Amino acid sequence: QLSPDRFIITGVFDKINGVDRGGIAMIDSSGALVEDVFDGLGCGEYEYAVSSGSTTYKYIAGIVPTQDGSFYIHGGYHGYDDGSTNDTTQRMVSRLYGLEVGVREQEYSTVLSLFPNPSDGPLRIASSGLNWLGAGITVFDPQGRKVAEGTLLEEAPELDLRDLPSGCYVVQVTTTQGQRLMAKWTRE
Numbered sequence: 001q002l003s004p005d006r007f008i009i010t011g012v013f014d015k016i017n018g019v020d021r022g023g024i025a026m027i028d029s030s031g032a033l034v035e036d037v038f039d040g041l042g043c044g045e046y047e048y049a050v051s052s053g054s055t056t057y058k059y060i061a062g063i064v065p066t067q068d069g070s071f072y073i074h075g076g077y078h079g080y081d082d083g084s085t086n087d088t089t090q091r092m093v094s095r096l097y098g099l100e101v102g103v104r105e106q107e108y109s110t111v112l113s114l115f116p117n118p119s120d121g122p123l124r125i126a127s128s129g130l131n132w133l134g135a136g137i138t139v140f141d142p143q144g145r146k147v148a149e150g151t152l153l154e155e156a157p158e159l160d161l162r163d164l165p166s167g168c169y170v171v172q173v174t175t176t177q178g179q180r181l182m183a184k185w186t187r188e
Contacts, residue, residue, distance in 0.1 A: 005029045008038075010073070012059040023060035023075060024082070037082075044079030046091065063096075064144030065172070065182065071096045074144070114171055118186035121162030125152070125173065132157055133176075139185075140170045161187060 001007050005028050009016075016025045016033050022042025026034040046057045057076030064072045073080075073094050080090040087094075113126040125132070132152045139148040139161065147164060152173070164187050172182045 006034060008063055010060040010062055010075070014058075022058060023077065024063070024073065040081035042081065043075065043077030044081075044088070046076050046078040048076075062144045064140065065170075072144070112171070112173060112181035112183040114183050114185045117184075118188045120188045121160060121164070123159045123161055123171075123185060125157045125159070125171075131175065132173075135176060136174045138172045138174075139164070140172065142168055 007027050007029070008024065009027060010024050012023065014020065014022055016027070019033055019035075020041050021033070021038065022044070024038050024042050026037045028034055043058055043060055048055050048057060060073050060075040060077065062074060064074070066072065073096065074092060076092070078091050079088040080094050081087075082096065115124050115126065117123075125137075132154070135152045137148075137150055137152055137157075137159070138146055141147045147169070148159075148161060150159075166187050169185045169187060170182055171185050172180060174180045
């Protein structure tokens with residue numbers, strides 16, 4: 001979800017409501033296709049040959065936000081056309097350059113601090129001047145999968161993430177005013 005009325009969907013599909021959209025599209029809250037973003041053909045086919053034959057893939061498995069406000073897509077594809085970029089050499093992982101998807105740029109005057117970092121599970125969140133009450137928190141693994149989410153219910157929140165396996169994560173906090181802050185965190 002990018003805003004209350006805009007959602008990016010990814011998966012194994014060629015069309016949305018009869019319109020060509022290979023593996024990625026944007027829809028509104030009613031499910032109608034938003035045609036000002038991702039209005040190209042999407043991803044192209046990728047053929048994986050083995051001795052017993054070949055398999056054709058054409059899908060986008062997911063989209064991952066980065067700390068600078070840009071996005072990466074990943075999946076089984078060869079070639080990508082989102083309406084603003086048409087690059088036949090793109091394969092498996094692509095950064096979406098110059099694509100305005102309605103996400104606010106991070107305000108670098110406000111920094112999200114996570115500590116201790118790295119840690120063995122307990123994690124404190126700090127930032128000057130933000131009201132944490134009611135803010136949403138989402139934790140993404142290195143593949144961009146959502147592995148934890150919740151709502152912050154105190155001024156100096158501490159999260160218990162001991163159930164997560166060791167590795168690197170991205171922690172995203174979205175305030176009730178819609179400000180989105182992200183930081184990297186390492187689980188020991």
